[in-house]
Amino acid sequence: MIVKEIKQPGKYSYVFSRYAEPIVHIEPxxxxxxxxxxxxxxxxxxxxxxPSKILEGDPNPQTGPIYIDGAEPGDTLAAHIINIEPTRGYAVSAHKPGLGGLTPTRSTPMLAEPMPEKVYIYKIEGDMITYNDRMSYPWRPFIGTIATAPRLEALSALTPFDNGGNMDTPETKPGNIVYLPVNIPGAYFYTGDCHAGQGDGELCGFALEIPAKVTIKFDLIKGKSINWPRIESPSEFMAIGSARPMEDAARIAYAELIEWMVEYGWDKYDAHQVLSQIGKLSVGNMVDTYYSLVAKIEKKYVKF
Incomplete structure (x- = not known):
């Protein structure tokens, strides 16, 4: 199998937008x-x-946009995540003033002092990510940011929304399929912010950050539209909602998952009942401009 390699030819993007020139065209x-x-x-x-000293603005550079030939509004882009390989031997995390779930931020100002800034450099050693004897974790790679362009506006690369974006959910990992809405001709696909691992919520605002080589196979589902991103694993169906407050993100995720079940022939109120009893909910991030929650159900409960 011949795999086309894609590298950003110029400046990386810090927004998801239809107004940038595509860096490459690919076929479904x-x-x-x-x-x-x-x-x-x-x-x-x-x-x-x-980071506060060396970064000029908000972080999160994105590779893209990538133009998917034949993609039209109302289609769905399926991104099959095949592999994530680190392109250096270490991961980075940090505490940064003004960012995180337990420190004052622009959207949650407090009279308390911000958390002091500190950088953590973790060695990638085989299947382990190690800072010291007590802080060593398994290799659990995933894509923090994966998106198509919105229909009109340009969104910050820090923002998760209905186009995907900076959802920071560990479920965007090898072996899973991420489904994204196509809002404009060509879809304009972006990705970046890969992680060697992360806990639920990305509490401090940074995961185990790595540069990476991400192998993806793209498919196009013609004439099928979705409202919010979906993920399919070998055993589960998942939907992602991004909003504030967090309960609205949960509502969006569960409503989209119910819609997916309806497509499999379920009555929507029966689907609501099933998710009430056997559904699962996890937090992708609790620190971004919007929070991302993932609603899940095992496939065995959905398929007739």
Whole structure:
């Protein structure tokens, strides 16, 4: 299998937008290897590289937009995540003033002092990500940011919304399919912000950030529209909602999952009952401009 390699030819994008020039055209059914930078623009390599000092603005560079030939509004883009490979031997995380779930931020101001800034450099050692003897975690790679362009507006690359975006859910991982709405001709696909692992919620605002080579196979589902991103694993159906407050994100995710079940022949109120008893809910992030929640159900409860 010949895989086309895609690298950003110029400046990386910090928005999801239809107004940028596509960096490449690909055909549905094609498999590509996309190279991404980490959330810190690959500029943090040691513990003295404080993000507040070296980053000029908000982080999260994106590779794209990638034009999917034949994609039209009302279609659905299916991104089969095949592999995520780190392109260096370490991951970076940090505490940054003004970012995180347990520190004052612009949207949740407090009189308390912000958390002090600190950088953590983790070695990638086989299947483990290690800072010290007590802080060592398994390799659990996923894509933090995966999106199509909105219909009209340009959204910050820090923002998760109905086009996908910075959802930071560990479910966007190898072996799973991410379904995204197509809002404009060509879809304009973006990705970046890969992670070596992350806990639910991305509590401090940064996961185990890595640059990566991401291998994805694209398919196009013609004439089928979705309202919010969906994920399919070998065993589960999932839908993602992004909003504030967090309960609205949960409502969006469960409503989209019910819609998916209806497509399999379920009565929507029966689907509501099933999810009330056996559905699952996880937090992708609780720190971004919007929060992302993932509603899940095992396939065995959905398929007749």
């Amino acid at each position: 059914g094609e498999t590509v290897a996309i190279y991404t930078k980490d959330a810190f623009e690959n500029r943090v390599s040691k513990e003295t590289d404080l």
